[in-house]
Amino acid sequence: MYMVMMSAILSMMIAILLIVVCSVISKKSILDREKSSPFECGFDPKSSSRMPFSIQFFLIAVLFLIFDIEIVIILPMILTLKTSATSTWILTMMLFTFILIAGLFHEWNNGMLEWAN
Template identity: 65%
Template sequence: MMLMLTSSMMAIIITSIMMMMCTTISKISKKDREKMSPFECGFDPKSSARTPFSIQFFLIAVLFLIFDIEIAIILPIIIIMKWSLTSTWITVITFFIFILILGLYHEWNNGVLEWAK
């Protein structure tokens, strides 16, 4: 019990110290305007460096990441097939792929996959 209490207190203390350090460092960097401005060979910038990008591109990138992670989840399932029952394995993989197809249909139905409107 004492070990858990000590570990919790150490975690809280370390977290608090790191939060205070981050706050102090961020206040220092906000004061320096030259460091925050974009660099263009010593000249004043011609336009804003923080130009907006297409939200459609962002949604496609998130969709790609979601399906990429799900492929990483599917690969170990193939290895597990050796140690599990075939009927259980087929049920799990079918359910998983059904959820993926349902998610893809939902994205398609909401128009996320249409690049130009």
Template identity: 65%
Template structure:
């Protein structure tokens, strides 16, 4: 019990010390228009320096992340097929695949997979 309390106190001390050091180091400077504006060879910028964010590319990126997570879940299912009950394994796999197909159908019907509109 003493070791646990000592470890917790050490962790609390280190984390609070780091938080205090970070707040002291990261003093915010005065932000004015000149410092916050983009610099283009001493002239005012011709156009906006901010590029508009494309929501379509964000949705495609999210779909790829979901696809990667699906692969991470499906691959171990193949390995556990030998050691588990075949009925339970097939029901679990079928339900998982049906949820994925329903999600794909939903994305397709809402037009999330179209590149140009």
């Protein structure tokens, strides 16, 4: 028990020491104008480096990621068909599919799938 306590205290002391050292080191670089400005071949940028992008593109990208993750969730369900009860498996698949369709219908009603306004 004593070794566990000493290990925990030592690891917390190392973490706190690293946090303090990193915060002291970073204070110098916050005030540096050149490091905080965008780099464009050594010259001042011709336009703003923070260009706005289309919110529709962002929503479509998020929608793609959501459906991509859902496909990853669906694929192992096919493998579990052999080992689980058929009625439980069908109920789970129907519930999951219903949630997907309900989410898609909600996004469609809110106009998130409209690319052009």
